Amino acid sequence: MPFKRQVEIGRVALINYGEEYGKLVVISDVVDQNRALVDRPDEVRRMVTFKRLALTDFKIDIPRLAKKKVLTAALEDSEVFKKFADSAWGKKLAKREVKSNQTDFERYKAAVERKKRSEAIKKELKA
Template sequence: MPFKRYVEIGRVALINYGPECGQLVVITDVIDQNRALVDFPDQERRVVNFKRLALTDYKVDIKRHAPKKDLKKALADADVVAKFQASSWGQKLAKQSAKADMTDFDRYKAAVAKAKKARAVRKVFNSLKKSAK
């Protein structure tokens, strides 16, 4: 099966390790076989190792070393951030961050709701099992 995601100028990637973990970036230049120059409108341009990047399916049309205003315009035209957040990958990350931000009381409420749902399912299941005999 051939690759669909290539390291290229304009490829949107997700940082998967370090203090910037979970941030979307755009590859603006490839430095060597291990590192890329990445940028995003609200972030500082910096060098990131490829091992810390997870390539997404999204690509914006920019030139090499594009200025911030061109990058911002290309991202707005392609609507990359909204597309990523609507994808299953983005939704999974949102669920993980929401779960990490839960308080003790939120976890308690979730456990009570889960137990209540399990009781209701078990009750219906047992009644169906009893009627099938």
């Protein structure tokens, strides 16, 4: 079974480790077999190892080492960040973020709701 996501210029990737965890970046050039130059409109272009990148299904058409203006225009035209947020992967990350920012009381309310729902399901299954 062939790979569906190739490392290529314009491929959108998710940083999966470090300070920038969860940020989407665009591969602007491949340095060698272990590293790529990644770029984002509001950040400085930098090298990241492939171990810290998770490739997404999204790709934009940009030239190699595109300038910020070209990158920003391509991202706005394709609305990649919005598409990623609407995907199952993006929704999962958003849920995880919301859950990690909950207070103790919010976690308690969620646990009570889960318990009520579980009891209702058990009651229906017994009937």
